[in-house]
């Protein structure tokens with residue numbers, strides 16, 4: 206016999222009961238669990254003439270979310286060489302932070318530079334966490350968020366279905382991120398997004414709005430598991446991967462170069478033109494619409510080519526009668542030139558269970574649930590990124606599968622692929638689902654958050670590759686950056702007004718911030734690639750940072766004199782670059798206004814006009 210619980214004993218909620226009854230009869234009058242009274246009235250035959258009817262996709266908070274993509278970032282990315290691998294040489298980036306703020310910060314440096322973006326965002330299943338953007342101050346919200354585990358170790362935010370804005374919250378989170386992500390893509394760049402049934406329909410509509418419906422290339426079906434759930438009416442065993450191009454026309458014109466290489470089995474015959482196999486000459490499906498119908502060598506059918514072409518091929522020895530049909534020679538060399546991909550990715554090696562097992566082996570433990578399979582992401586890289594220097598971005602990095610896939614793809618194909626991955630230091634709670642991961646962080650002596658797990662995974666991947674390929678010379682390192690508030694107290698965050706903001710700034714360094722922090726903040730302000738190395742030079746006894754082969758010089762020392770400025774000009778002239786560099790000093794680095802003016806005019810005489818001070 207069941208016990209009478211407190212819930213049973215409380216009085217019956219009549220309103221909730223009525224709402225439930227209404228919902229059963231009029232499901233169309235409910236949106237995100239709430240009654241839409243206008244729709245209810247219409248369902249009952251009462252039409253309002255003024256009700257606007259047009260095709261649109263709308264939800265609570267949409268315009269605010271759109272605005273959010275446009276508000277400037279207020280933070281910066283602080284370099285962490287001590288957590289990085291091969292800091293001085295690597296071009297790969299691991300950025301710890303909320304991806305919205307990070308995407309904003311990356312706009313200047315990486316706009317139009319990224320070949321492929323893959324993301325695997327929270328699917329909004331009700332159990333996974335959806336980042337709560339704070340419209341008022343995004344960065345403040347982030348800094349608060351990173352501390353958001355209560356005294357018992359439970360996480361404070363989630364997006365439960367009962368919250369009333371279930372789909373809206375998710376869409377508000379996704380809209381600004383997709384908008385900013387699209388800006389990063391090259392003209393021939395593409396973006397893949399994994400999703401499941403919970404938000405697939407909304408994601409397609411959102412993606413169409415951000416990228417344009419004409420740029421939707423495909424909704425790929427990815428078989429993700431073999432097992433069956435007994436608690437479902439039909440057990441789902443696939444996810445979707447939604448693919449958008451920045452510009453469908455560009456991709457379409459290059460389509461013969463894209464796709465996956467074909468299976469090259471069965472080319473067992475050989476003639477003077479090389480290895481070949483016979484393939485049927487009839488059109489797809491035999492009586493394919495539009496294929497010519499005629500009789501050749503006594504065989505009647507719908508054929509791939511005209512009778513004239515058939516005869517030419519026959520005369521050249523490329524077509525022959527085999528049994529009751531006609532067959533043509535298909536050469537291995539031609540097969541190698543064709544690349545094709547279909548929309549069903551059904552390969553069992555792409556299962557999530559296999560991915561989990563591999564990750565467990567690499568990490569000596571199982572700190573992350575349901576990672577994507579490396580070969581799944583490698584398949585996407587193989588499709589689109591085959592040039593040296595191609596940049597792959599993943600701003601929902603999770604356990605770091607995309608970074609791992611780039612490394613494996615690079616070593617297998619001896620190709621230079623760069624990655625930029627972003628991951629929130631999402632605190633690991635002590636709830637059952639994350640307990641193992643939290644304890645894993647304790648074991649490796651790191652703070653309890655997901656970013657630590659992914660960094661550890663990438664480090665282990667690099668070490669494994671080094672071990673298995675001792676002669677490999679490719680890039681196995683990564684530079685770590687962390688999202689934080691600006692290093693400069695009074696810095697106006699508006700990128701457009703660089704001059705104003707730089708000149709107005711009063712205090713240079715906040716407590717606890719170093720010169721390298723400032724140097725990288727300037728990288729972002731000036732739109733430089735964060736992978737450029739920072740060289741230091743001693744100029745007239747002072748330290749000068751030089752970036753991008755003499756394109757930016759930064760000196761944060763005091764007592765700047767004309768002698769120093771002349772020595773700096775000499776240094777600049779030692780670089781081949783024709784373009785005049787940009788130079789940044791500290792405002793307080795000049796003893797007097799006259800010294801500052803002197804420096805400015807000496808630099809101007811040398812053709813250096815872009816001179817700023819902090």
Ligand SMILES: C[S@@+](CC[C@H](N)C(=O)[O-])C[C@H]1O[C@@H](n2cnc3c(N)ncnc32)[C@H](O)[C@@H]1O
Pocket residue numbers: 302303304305325326327328334335336573575576577578600601602603604605606607627628629631655
């Ligand atoms: C579904 S998981 C990605 C799993 C990943 N594909 C893998 O194979 O491991 C989504 C990840 O996005 C992270 N995330 C969620 N919101 C974020 C945000 N605003 N900024 C950065 N990362 C975020 C979560 O912490 C989570 O680890």
